[in-house]
Amino acid sequence: MGQFLSFLWISIFALLAFSSPALGADYHEQLNLRPLPQSALLASFNFRSNTTVSEFEKGNFRFFPRSLGQILQHAGTRELHLRFSLGRWDAESWGARPWNGAREGGTGVELWAWLEAHADDEADRKWLTLTNALSGLFCASLNFIDGTRTTRPFMSFQPEGDHSTLTNMHLLYGVLPHEVVCTENLTPFLKLLPCKGKAGIASLLDGHKLFDASWQTMAIDVRPICSPGQECVLQIEQTIDMVLDIDRSKRPRDNPIPRSPPADQLPCDTSKPYHSHDTCFPADHTANQDWSLSQIFGKPLKGTCPLTDPAVPPVCLQVPDSRSVFVSEGAFERKNPDQVSRCYEIPPSADFEMALPKPDSSADTTTTAVVAPETPLLYAERSFTGHGQERGGVQTILRNPSPDTDVEFVYMETLPWFMRIYLHTLQARVAGDARTPNSTTDDNKLVRQVYYRPAVDRARGTQLEVRMRVPPASTVFVTYDFEKSILRYTEYPPDANRGFDVAAAVITVINPHHGEGGGEGSGDDAGGKLGRVAAYTLRTTSLLCSLPTPDFSMPYNVIIFTSTAIALAFGGVFNILVRRFVAAHEGPEGGLGVVLGRVKGRLVGLVKKGVEG
């Protein structure tokens, strides 16, 4: 049955390809494997399909997923970017990010889209429709992106696609840092693919491995692409990038608990002078990288997706040409001229397996084992300063590794409203520079431009965009203070003392060879367009902000105690105001003595009656 279906698919595909040769490249997919230092492996899955705008508007979805397409049509979305991410990219050891950071998000879920609307209200309505629909489609809490989590970035994001006009386009950006990305988000993601997860490189994707990665990000990008002389196409690109810890992935599934190996099997660095039977210096992980596809993904690659463009090799591997790689029968290796990457043509209907043995022990240096990672344009890390639950500060450390060029970028923060930031405390200073920050007004000023939209309690979050630069080979500290507000007790999440997640800061490095405004480029592919606005994008980790908490168990007690205090004060005042003063012996008798006397009299009377009766 499966064979018949795939045959059917192939024949349909062939028919389509035959009838319209221009559309032959409508769908392709590629897996890029790049061993990283320290026993890590970057696996980059990319799926891209096109449909012409006219077909899309008529509702003829071919490779474009119908479910998503209809949502986009209904919500008037012209360009969409959705990210599901987990983990941290370790730039210090792994180098520059894949796709120059353009296909990743901060921890949790990020969504930004250009909507077509005449006014802000209309855009907000369409945004609400979009987030709710996507929430259902991707089984994520996107419907929680409300007014307090939505911002309209001013400088950070530029459209990647070609839009005839930007006048009616509204960019909205929402982020859910608390969202836990998991298998239920992967399943709908795979369903959008023409081959689902059944064939082609998507067959390697498995929730157990994907969400076990050190860092992973799933991205969906929809954008219109126009090339001169051809009809505009709507392109959907789905990307999954993951960094697998090879040792961790190779651990068998039936024995997942890490146990220390026996002493004689420890990977020791035998070259150390003190190495002996009872001392061990851990050997460099890089030297021990040996893996196969089925070891790290849990299964081999199930052929190719029959719909994919045969001109694009489905699997590529970036290792130096000197390393030998074993592949299963029928696959064909093609080394690229850059000496550090090779691609494989694989048989369409047979399992594909690839194994990378340990590099030759004679030349076990890092340079020959893995391709040296590229240095990123900027390193960034962000953390909280201060202590206590009353106030705090945020400190971002930005380091420009380049010895001779400035890096100019836009730093964007979207903060929840209960972090009340004090913008007048925003300071940027170069490490080791004692001058007072922000006082220099010359060209060397670090902060070039600030766009700030303050938070409104319970209605809107803070949006802060700072265009700044970092001089070559220096580190810049950006700091500001904030105050933690106390919330109503119903506004705290169930585990209030865990803290509140604060979304990652987005840093967009501006391409130095391009002026501002992202003008009209000729743009023949997405990469080119991306490059014209953002040279590099990176995100810091998200933060966990702990707020002061009330005692959740005692609303009634508080109401009663406070009311008592008020009653005491009011009663005291009222008592003094309305009652008359008399001398102690004047006026009617009162008090406990009178009451006791009356009770005594009654009792005496009763006793007497009883005696008489």
Added chain:
Amino acid sequence: MDGAMVTPGRTAGLFAGAAVLRLAIFTLLPKLPDLLTGRVEISTPVTSFKRLQEGLFLYNHNVSPYDGGVYHQAPLFLPLFSLLPDFSSLPIFTYLLYTAADLLSALALWKIADSGEAGSSALFTSPRKGKRWSGFIIAALFLFNPFTVATCLGRSTSVFTTCAILHAIAKAVSGAPFGAMIALSFASYLSMYPLLLLPPLILLSYDRQRPERATKSGLKFAATCASVVAGVLAVLFQMSSLVTGSWEFLPSTYGVQLTLSDLTPNVGLWWYFFVEMFDSFRSFFLAVFWLHLASYVGGLTMRIRRQPLVVLTLLMGIFGIFKPYPSISDTSLFLALVPLYRHVFPLMRYTFVIAAVILYASFLGPAFYHLWIYAGSGNANFFYAITLVWGLGQSLLVCDLMFAVLRDEWEVERPEMVGKEIRQI
């Protein structure tokens, strides 16, 4: 001028001493003012100096400070503080401004004390009025009260409200009703709640009119005063909207006080109550709390009609307990007025208890706040409990002072009861 001889030298010495104390702390202990600014007992969301700086920063960078959740203070502070040299480079001008505000308050207090209004008003003269403190002592008690000094060092903007209220009273007792109304309008503009002082202040001004310019009809006088306040407030609002370019300052300054949208802890009773309040009852209890606050005005004004200054003093104490964002600045204002009633102190019954409770709360409050926020070994109930004690201690003082004043009035009718035991029926 009464008994205590006050030479000009002593006056100048008092003011100079108070100014030197403040300026010395500002300059010699530069960290202390910032520490005090951060204390919840001193800075509330509607008076905090740090928030004022933020508002000023936004205002100077053409961002509306009212389009955000941080700045809730009066708009005219913005141009005022913009005129001063930049705080971060030349803070001395800000220090001078705050010190001057405190000295002006003390001056007004001195005038009130020297007028003798506390002991003998137009309708009532206390038999004990001879026993009183001079303006010098009362001004000194205000200027060297640790609460006043801490408020000044914390640069809370309630300093200006205090100054305006005291000047309103001083003008009223010196027979300048218009000046009093204008000063009260400023106070109301800055903090809103002083508007509730209008009825007793009108009575005080009415009683102390200068004979040559007196208005006989009470209603006419009240209507004139009310319209002066309304007129001045309208002008201030109009100026504010010109300064900020829109009317959105109204919900952000007065709306916040009315709805308590910012629940930052303070020494009052509102914040924790509304943190723990069920959402469906929130607006109901907001209305109840405000009605409760306003309800004292009518009762006290009528019952103690013969001594309007007493009403003002007691209301100050009540506001210091029950307003939405109280701070120790409100207590310091109340404690500044209490010594005017030196002559009824012997009639007060719980002086020791009150002093003990207020001291207890003053010392334990910061400690419990630290336990909750920084040490993590206590929870919010610790600080809440101490604010309850603080509120009860102050309300005890209010009640006791009221009792003493009323007994003093009563003893005029019953002179033979002096020193006897009495009770209320």
